Amino acid sequence: MQSAKEVMSVALMGMYNAASAMDDARINKGAATAKDGEQSGQSHDFVNSEAASAELQSPPNAAACPEVSGLLSLPWEMVTHIASHLPAHCVISVLPKVCDALSNVGKDKTTWQLRARRLIGTEASFPLRPREDLDWPFACLEMETLITRWTKVAQVVTKEPRADADLQNGQPDGAALMELERMAAYDDDEGAFLEEMGAQLPPVAHEAQLREVPEGRLDDNPQPMIEEDGARFLFDHPDHGQDLLQPGFRGNAGLVEKERQPPRSASPPPALECVTLLSGHIAQVDSVLLIGGQGSVCATGSRDRDVKLWNLQADSSHMLMHTLRGQGHFNTHQGWVWSLASQGPLLASGGFDSTVKLWDLRAGGAERGVIRTQAAVTCLSYLPDVLLAGTLNEKIQMYDPRAGVPLVRTLRHHSYAVFCLAADDKYIISASRDRSLVVHDRRADKSVYKVRLRSYLYSMSYSDGEIWGGDIGGMLHCFSMQQGVWKHLAHFDVGHTAKVTGIHKSPGSLYTCSSDFTVKVHIPCGPPKTICTLRHQEGVCGLSVEAGVLAVASRDMCVDIWRPKKNDL
Structure with a gap:
């Protein structure tokens, strides 16, 4: 000493x-x-x-x-x-x-x-609002780690010119025009598909309006419409299989030999490495979720109707562990897999086949139940006491997966499809294509805040009493409770030129991704300080962050995993 x-x-x-x-x-x-x-x-x-x-x-x-x-x-x-x-x-x-x-x-x-x-x-x-409960040491440690790792990445990533940087005399050049057309086609195709699925789509604000002050108050305390439906919960017999949360398990292929740690070189290696999950899905990956607590297992959901599990601690050629399938089924779902959520060893997947399926990762991915909804499932939130599902038919359905008839009630705060959902033991937060964001108080059983934006939120992150959302115009919005009242704190332009498809916020980090083919890493101050921009060849559909690991899903059927190198742990 x-x-x-x-x-x-x-x-x-x-x-x-x-x-x-x-x-x-x-x-x-x-x-x-x-x-x-x-x-x-x-x-x-x-x-x-x-x-x-x-x-x-x-x-x-x-x-x-x-x-x-x-x-x-x-x-x-x-x-x-x-x-x-x-x-x-x-x-x-x-x-x-x-x-x-x-x-x-x-x-x-x-x-x-x-x-x-x-x-x-x-x-x-920093922070954006007065916070007596902020863990300053943790937030600063996270910020320093973020800066150290992603600044090194920014130095080696080759960035292509942005479409809006290629404007000459107010007009895009040929390459920029093609890129803008691709982004527009992506959004148009998705909107057309949602209309086919029965979602009534409201008019979208003009691009110029997306930059205006985005808040207009509605009724602060609209009473929720409560419905009791008769959806039933179908159980399968338990399957005491292998524990898929154990890093060494590789599904039916058995155990994976752990990758050997390379020797240290004289000069320190880059702090992060990127691994691409290949040969898995045969269609666009719309949802990605890191599970297990240490970012060691990744679940992916795709338009090929499958959910796959990946062991991120294995070598790159043996990462695919398992494709989740119910008994007698060829695919995980009978429609696109649009959302994933987990609680302990249980993984929930929501599909356009109007079902939510539960999978037990401690029992080899056995199917534990099927919840039949009334419309395509677009978002999920899984708490210890309730499973929440947002659907295309404007509803938020609350389930108790432990019950034989799991549907507890249905909340109806929106007039169009629900795209974002988050919750804790106090509040349920939802956002819809009707451009509204609603905070529902679980204890009072009523909405306590409702705001209509000029552009609807497509992604959302909620923690520590703060809501961060990304809209279809590329803007970020922050909401928080101050003196017992929810308020819209600020909105920020961080450089995204199309809808923000994923967002993750923690005390010292902020990650965003967009259909403009980019992923951005920021410090969550006001305004956010961008550390690094990663550019993809296709639109980015979603992201997940856990224990310093970043998983990014894109339209090219691949998932990129950014993680600390093993000799940097």
Whole structure:
């Protein structure tokens, strides 16, 4: 432990000597920014204002660290500022082992606010709303990891010119025009198919309108229409098969030999690698879901009517584990597979055959039940006590998969197809092609917020009391509860030129994908800071993120897996 103390003392003092010349300038600039923000009414920039206004104070328990007493004799604000230049994992894991006083550095919120300001810049705000429950160490650690890994990717990815960057005198060149036509054809084909399936489609706002302020309030408390239907739940006999969540299982082919870890090279390798799942589906993959908790298993749903499971810890030629099929069936579903959701070992798949099927991954992918809906299933959300399904016939159906007659009730908050669905133990959030977003309070059993946008949401992510959605015009929207009331916080243009088909938001990361052939990685500040843009040859249909692993599904029947290299774990 003595060597650790000496190392950290030298490291901190070295950073102090290097940073002392700019400490006063940065702090004074931050204080001036906070003062200007207060005068202009911009009190929402919590990183800039709180970090810059931290009071000078003596470090706690300085006597407990005699080896670094010289450093700790500085004003505590200077210590936290110096510590903000250490890697986040060092502040979290190493400093507490040095002494009691330095262990308090990681507990000081100012340390993390300074770090966040350094990462996102002084012009952006983080978080977007006041949050006393924000886990600052986790958020900053996630941001640093995101920047380190995806900046390296951005340096090696060859980016093709954007269609809108090829405009000359206001007109696209030939290649850009072909690309725009492909995107338009993709959206038109999908709309035509939905109409064939019986979905009544409302008029879509003109492109110019998509950039206007997108909020117009409707009735705040419309009473939901509750329906009790007689759909029945069909059980199959249990099949005590292999555990598909175990990385070594490869379906009927048996066990997969784990890929050997390559030796470390003299220079550090890129932080991420991309693996493409090939030879699986024979049609467009519309849904992708990482499961298992560590991003080790991937489920994919396709227009070829199948759901496939992939072992991401196997070598690239042996990743396909299993194709889910019920007894006596050739395919997983009898229609397109449009949505996936999981809860524990159970995987739910929703199809255009108007069914939701449950699969037990602990029992070799055995079919545990079939829920027959009244229309094509477009989105799913799976909680421990309820399975929610959004359908083309405007409904949100609530099921208890454990019951013989699983349908609990049907909510009807929308007038057109429901495309987005998310929930927790308090709220059910849904978005529809009727351009409305509705928040339903589960305890009060009524909607508590309803807003109509100028462009409907096509994808949504909900966590920690924040809703992030992407619309068909390429814009991002953020909603949050403030003082007991849901509000539309902001909308952002992050560079997507077509509908946002997938979005994932966590405390320190934001991923988006679009039918404009791109995937973007951002820091979730206001406005989002884009770190990397990945370009595909076809439109991107969806994404899933888990434990630092990113899965991307596209129209070319392939799924790309971006994951940390094994010798980088």
